[in-house]
Amino acid sequence: MSEFSSLTQVLRHSGGQIRFFDMGRRVQKISADLFEKIENQQTPYPYPYLQHAWLALMIWNPKNKDQGVAWFLKLPLDEQGFLIQAVRDDLLGRLLKNAGGILQHEETGEMPEDALKDNPFSFKPDQEKMALFHAYSTLAASQPASQYYENAQQYFAGQAGFDNWQALGFQGIADLAVRHEKGSNSSILTKAIPLLPDVPFEVLCTCLESIEPDHKLFEALCVRAEQTLTRGTANANHIAALTRGLSNGRHSDRKQAIIKNILESDYALEPEVIVSIATRCSDSLQDPALLAVFLEKLAIGKAGQAGFSRVLSDLMFLPTLRALILMQFRNGERSEALTQAIGEMFGANFN
Known part of the structure; x- marks a missing residue:
């Protein structure tokens, strides 16, 4: 032994x-x-x-x-x-x-x-991650996908009409996302994204955060995100889901611009949106300009001081972000709201 x-x-x-x-x-x-x-x-x-x-x-x-x-x-x-x-x-x-x-x-x-x-x-x-783990584990072991996989393929191919999503199983969507490189799955998802109702699109996004979408699939996500933000009528849950769907795509100026657009909007005041950026887009926050906007919105957001402290304590655990966050904390041009939030978290004499 x-x-x-x-x-x-x-x-x-x-x-x-x-x-x-x-x-x-x-x-x-x-x-x-x-x-x-x-x-x-x-x-x-x-x-x-x-x-x-x-x-x-x-x-x-x-x-x-x-x-x-x-x-x-x-x-x-x-x-x-x-x-x-x-x-x-x-x-x-x-x-x-x-x-x-x-x-x-x-x-x-x-x-x-x-x-x-x-x-x-x-x-x-949680159930979402368990479904994705099951999808990955069956793929790794060369086992068949779940019984819901074929139904998901048919739905996203538009065979049953995109409004008929109520019978979809989360496991089937997870299987489809994880197997996006198999057969025509990536093409099916790419063509479906502009046409999906909000609910199945949001569920799909929670699965897409755990894959690395190819160029065309990521392009479709970016287009939908840009159109949604331009309209400005989506609710916070939808914007949070969009953020998650984009989060694991390749790093690019376009992706950064979308996240910046979200951060500069009132959506970033909503806890679910700012948390989705914090937990899924930490790579994007390595841009000091984007990080500065993020911190300012976090300081005045609806999550309050408790949300500020909880999110920051998690992000400062990441070696790539800790030094950058401390630099922003010492920025003499930071707002009074951010200065107060920092003082509440670390003490008024933080330096």
Whole structure:
């Protein structure tokens, strides 16, 4: 047993196929090599959310893909974003203890289902992320998509009419988004985006945040976003969904311009909109000019001081943003509202 010094070593020794997914801000893949570096404190966790790493571990038997387990772990990080070693050691000890004869699993590719159950670091993902994880996990294991996938394909292809969305399942939309590179799926989604009613479009956007859309699909999202903002009649939930749908697209001046347009509008005063930008568009906020507008709107937004402090404490945990935010805090041209919000969060003598 003592030959194992990391979770990754144990999982690899089981003979099963393993995949890691981040489940924090969005659902995204993490390579096994990167996770091993994370757990050995060779690199900070790349996607911290609320000072934790939100992880899904998927293990399946390559000889029998119906045999698989998934564990969801919420692991605390230190102030520099590194996994706390005592947490890793606790999980490793539990895995070795509960797996029992783990050496015997090497040939079967199996892992006891309860090997990491009932540990203090477990969490239950929300339904949206669970659907996306299921879509990614079946794709990774070369298993069929859910029973809702074909219905989603038919709907977004316009076969049943775009107003007939009530019977759509979220899982089917997640499967379609995750499999956007398969067959004609990307083309189907691209052509549908201008025609979709608000509700199915918003649901689609919550799935698109967890993929990297190709050029044409991203272009369709940008056009719809620009037209929606020009009309100015959408509600805050719709703008928040739009932001999420665009968030994982390629970085470009056009994308930055759309986010800037949102931030300069009254939509940015709404909690769901400003939070969607904070949690999904942190890369865009590395632009100092955009960050300055973001902070000013956050300071006067409807989320109040509690929202300001909560959002900023999360963003300042990101190494790429912490120094930039502190620079903005020390900007002599900041508004009185921002100065007051900073004082409430850090103390009136913050410097």
